[in-house]
Amino acid sequence: MDLEFGPEYEDFRQEVKDFLRQHGAKSPIGTALRSNETISWQKLLIENGYTARTIPQEYGGYGAQPDLIQSRIIAEEFAHARINPGLGGQGISMLVPTLLELGTQAQKAQFIRPTIQGEMVWCQGYSEPGAGSDLASLTTSAVLDGDNWVVNGQKIWTSTAQLADWIFCLVRTEPDAPKHRGISFLLFDMKTPGIEIRPLVDMTLAANFNETFFTDVRVPKHQIVGARGEGWQVANAILAHERDSLGNPNITLARLNALIDLMKTETVNGEPLIDNAIYRDRLMKIQGRVMAMRFNELRVLSSQLNKDQDPSIARMIVKLQGTELRHDLEGLGIDIMGEVGLCYEDNPHTRTGGSWQTQYMFFLGLIIGGGTSQIQKNIIAERGLDMPREPKVIKPSPMTAQKGGQ
């Protein structure tokens, strides 16, 4: 057991701290896409290697060798200082790693630089009305016509489609192949004729996601990532990245500290909530869970560095446990405030910008999105504990169904 990162890393940590002290005030609150503030902050972070750190310079990144400990130190220090760590979003967190791994030279050259700089915003077109958890049953089709794919169908829950320049999209190109082998991964411009976006208001009352309709959308043939029919593998390569990035324990720790501050300042009948034994016990319970997840993350990090233990279950549980934990943590922030916990938007009594309510709801969204908690449990049971899959239900043919009904 050796939890020291070593003196060279402590120097590195000091550099990050110095940077935050010097420039932290410039960091924008929230991530309003394409605002000058956001883009220049992003630029500053890339120049200093605090985001897009390992992306090669030829694609606009900082070009450092991958170093898990440095990345972790950056994440820790930004979360600790509660300073905007730069743009995330599905383009940066999911598409860029995919292109780096599986994209053509031309695709890398065209897309990575503007994406990481925040000038090209992406949305993810996976889910459909009939294909959510069972994503591989998607039916949006793409048919080759000369040099173009012609795309028809509908996506749903497409986050930020209304703001996006481009979409990465799963489409069915081989209708006769088994369902996991008939899918391809396409990239296209959201201004292409034939795309219609209808906003969907979510429970936070923001219109963050959309229904996206495609009618004869023509996509140049080369805008495919990976081979035809291999889109499922391409998509899965990044789903792992997405799940790893959910429920970041450094941010959870920062929120826990904010919750402790809140409980010290909020009062009921003049008594600070932290003095209430019941709420305090709930807080301590959550603190214990946060600790367990932080140490779990250290173990995963160590196993990546030393390759000496199998952390597969420790990794598989992060999305499930991390999102449920955040939802509970934010929920406690609401509970301790009683009616004040309900305040929202412009209510003069709203605390901390209404973040307890928005985060409480947002994390319910994350419990559902990116593979629901139930799907995570299926994965843990089947891949982690080697339990058998459920037998497939064979849909009765119309004739047998009729007989059954009589």
Added chain:
Amino acid sequence: MKFGFSEEQVLLQDNVNRYLHDNVPLDRVRAFADGGTDTDIWQGLADMGIAALLIPEDQGGIGLDALDAAIVAESLGYHVTPAPFLGSAVMAPTALCLSDGDHSELLEALATGSKRVGIAFGEAIGRRNGASVTVTDSTLTGTSLFAFDADADFYMVADVNKHLFLLDANAKGLQRRHLTTVDKTRRTVELCYDGVPAACISEDPRVFEATLDIGRVILAADTLGAAQNMLDQAVAYAKQREQFGRPIASFQAVKHMCAEMAASLEPCRSMVWYAAHALANLPPEARLTACHTKAHLAEVGKFVAKTSTEVHGGMGFTDLLGLHYWFKRCGSNRQWLGAPELVREEAAALQGLTS
């Protein structure tokens, strides 16, 4: 940076597991539960150096640290092993080494497994039944309500001021009364003192606290092992038991019970390792992580104990399968040395969050 075991620690774990697997099957545990002895088990472990783990080399020990002890405790919990490890190999040596005075004779005897020290700390953690220990002129009067290890040669007793005393189990005026508890893998006694001569070994509350902290982490490690075994048994049983023409492991309700156990238990592994490491190496965090680890493992252990039993259906409820030995081990680890609410309150106090 390395968050995990050294090669020696992996070896230690393998050796202990092999020994327990070969020598302490469930039938051996049942024999102890039915009134048999654990002397042979403890001697076997002592011959492997387990009794001497935390005792410094110059006192006849091996001089390892709490993480090594946690590794052993996890294995003992996994096999619901009856053994005086917690008192004789962990808490007593910790207190003796931290206290002033020369305890080399006793430490050497502990290291070989020839003597055992029981622990009676309850009155300094949370007094029940109005029990208390009073000290006048180096003699004890009063009661320690719950002490573990009924077969100890000495007892280490804490009074309400967190002062520690050592007394001979055969001392005049000491009465040892067996107390039946649900956990039959350990034997519990009530100690009644009527002017029992006792040596004060520490008046420094920090010695008591450090001893309590390591005791709590070791109980948490024991729960980690016991709960892991219950999860393993549940998964194995579910794969083999068939209903409705298929293994129950293919029913999603059953799979989700198992996944929930795994999801809550897996981070506990890292938590126990960290807390054990912190005791010697991260003093500012040691007490807080010990409290949280004790409380968190108590909660997860309780959940796993219940859920695993449910996965086994009626069989889980029988004595036939013996699953209840693990269920009760988790249950007793939860109550000893501070139940979760009490320990979380200590965690809050350590951070200045109590008024």
